[in-house]
Amino acid sequence: MSKCNSCPSKGSCNTKSSNCTVVNHPYNNIKKVIAIMSGKGGVGKSTVTTLLAKQLTNMGFKVGILDSDITGPSIPRLMGLKDERAMSNGNDIYPVANKDNIKTMSINYMVDIEDQPVVWKGPMITNAVKQFYSNVLWGELDYLLIDMPPGTGDVAMTVMQSLPINGIVMVSVPQDMISMIVAKAINMAKMLNVNVLGVVENMSYIQCPDCDKKIKLFAGEENDKFFKKNNISLLGELPMTKEIINITHNGVDEISSDLEGTLKNIVSKL
Incomplete structure (x- = not known):
């Protein structure tokens, strides 16, 4: 059971019945692994991952951030690392760190051109995700955030089961809260049997620049029904602001005091 020594779930799972099949790197010590998931694309999942990491x-x-969206990776750009490439010693892969020493791994660190497509079938994609966990020298981490691809396909199942x-x-x-997708x-x-910690509602509101009033474009009554029906909590609401939108173009830099309070509340529940 030596492979369990560096596992974040060591001591809290039934090793005889566990579905965990990934090999934990002996030089890694990761305390918590949190997956960031969305029911569909375009909701800002990767941006939220980046903000939480910051x-x-x-x-x-x-x-650390593991970019498991093999066919649509965006973490390198959001972290301001789009021109970087990952190095290897032949067996292990070294993660790419930004100026804040947030360690990241993405398939885009292994292609020559950022917009070069990865045309792989399911098994190759899921094996790549496993290797990003097992073969990357993450070292000592308090949190490894896994930026998931949208939907409930092969990668989502692999991450949850393996x-x-x-x-x-x-x-x-x-x-989206009133739809069946989420x-x-x-x-x-x-x-x-994976614990859902809660929901982060992105693009929840805009704030009036003159009176600071929060303007919600969608009524909240249906959202409340959704949370109750699914027995899930709202972790926090993020506004639609230029600060967040600019992350897509310039990468994450500093977090404003207005946004910091919401993010602190979210990460306190991880």
Whole structure:
């Protein structure tokens, strides 16, 4: 059972019945693995992952991001590392760190051109995700955030069944709360006995620049019904602001005091 020594779930799972099949690197010591998931694309899941990583780092934690979206990776660009490449010693892969020492791994560190497509079948994609966990020298981490691809496909199942996930944060936008798409992702996690920590509602509101009033474009009554029906909590609401939008173009830099309070509340529940 030596492979369990560096596992975040060591001592808290039944090793005889556990579905965990990934090999934990002997030189890695990862305390918590949190997956960031969405029911569909375009809700800002990767941006939320980046913001959470930045906030955790600001609070003194050692953080890594595993970009498991093999066919649509965006973490290198969001972290300001799009021109970087990963190095290897032949057996192990070295993660790429930004100026805040947030360690990251993405398939885009292994292609010559950022927009070069990865045309792989399912088994190759899922094996790559496993290798990003097992073969990367993450070292000492308080949190490893896994940026998941949208939906409930092969990668989501592989991560939930094979990796020692401590919990999942679901990301959505207000109008999706009344749809079946988010519920599908939540129910998938529950079926596989993975703890859903709650929902981060992105693009929740805009703030009036003159009176500071929060303007919600969608009514919240249906959202409340959604949370109750699925027995899940709202971790926090992120506004639609230029600060967040600019991360897509310039990478994450500093977090404003207005946004910091919300992010602190979210990460306190991870």
